[in-house]
Amino acid sequence: MAERTALESLIEMGFPRGRAEKALALTGNQGIEAAMDWMLELVAQKQKERGEREQREAVERERQRRRQGQELSAARQRLQEDEMRRAAEERRREKAEETAARQRVREKIERDKVERAKKFGGTGSQMTSPATEPGPVPSSPSQEPPTKREYDQCRIQVRLPDGTSLTQTFKAREQLAAVRLYVELHRGEELGGGQDPVQLLSGFPRRAFSEADMERPLQELGLVPSAVLIVAKKCAS
Numbered sequence: 001m002a003e004r005t006a007l008e009s010l011i012e013m014g015f016p017r018g019r020a021e022k023a024l025a026l027t028g029n030q031g032i033e034a035a036m037d038w039m040l041e042l043v044a045q046k047q048k049e050r051g052e053r054e055q056r057e058a059v060e061r062e063r064q065r066r067r068q069g070q071e072l073s074a075a076r077q078r079l080q081e082d083e084m085r086r087a088a089e090e091r092r093r094e095k096a097e098e099t100a101a102r103q104r105v106r107e108k109i110e111r112d113k114v115e116r117a118k119k120f121g122g123t124g125s126q127m128t129s130p131a132t133e134p135g136p137v138p139s140s141p142s143q144e145p146p147t148k149r150e151y152d153q154c155r156i157q158v159r160l161p162d163g164t165s166l167t168q169t170f171k172a173r174e175q176l177a178a179v180r181l182y183v184e185l186h187r188g189e190e191l192g193g194g195q196d197p198v199q200l201l202s203g204f205p206r207r208a209f210s211e212a213d214m215e216r217p218l219q220e221l222g223l224v225p226s227a228v229l230i231v232a233k234k235c236a237s
Helices: 002-012 017-026 032-120 176-190
Strands: 153-159 165-171 198-202 226-233
Touching (some): 017 032, 032 165, 153 176, 165 176, 176 198
Parallel strands (some): 153 226
Antiparallel strands (some): 153 165
16 A cells, blocks of 8 residues: 555656656665655666767767868868879970970971972081171172173072071072071071061172062072172061
């Protein structure tokens, strides 16, 4: 009867029947107070366990967050390294292509020189100091040749702006444009490439050849059998 009264009292106090019966049984039916102490201790123990579990879960979440952050940082580092490696490879490829292109230009210039020498019977270009080879006095276009002798070839000496000179032999009936082309090709090889247009001048008397003169034969311009031409930068019109 006392056990039932204690059980009913515990139920009235809001404890579940099953827990109240278990508390009374485990405390040896020593009364309501002992059963309540056991149940309150059980509740405190469960709260403690829940708190410890939540703390462990929080620690594990923080560990996972840090691990994910490290993995993300490592992935970004790998991505940057890949981008730097690709950029370096691209620079090396562009440099190799540029070198190959320059080599092709040099080879083409050499082929053009050889073909021109074969075609016109030239003796090849010479880089000499102006002091070592004085040029012959050019013939004026207005002067008549002293004799009626016909010349097949014309020896042209071209003085460059840096003080050096080129010497080449052309056909007497070849146009003046061939001389200008030869100078531009030679400048591109020896002087690092001449992109600016050039103006050809006669030595004495001083005369600037026009674009119309470029289409005229060397013989007609009075440059046969030999002449000295001066290279100057062409002024923009």
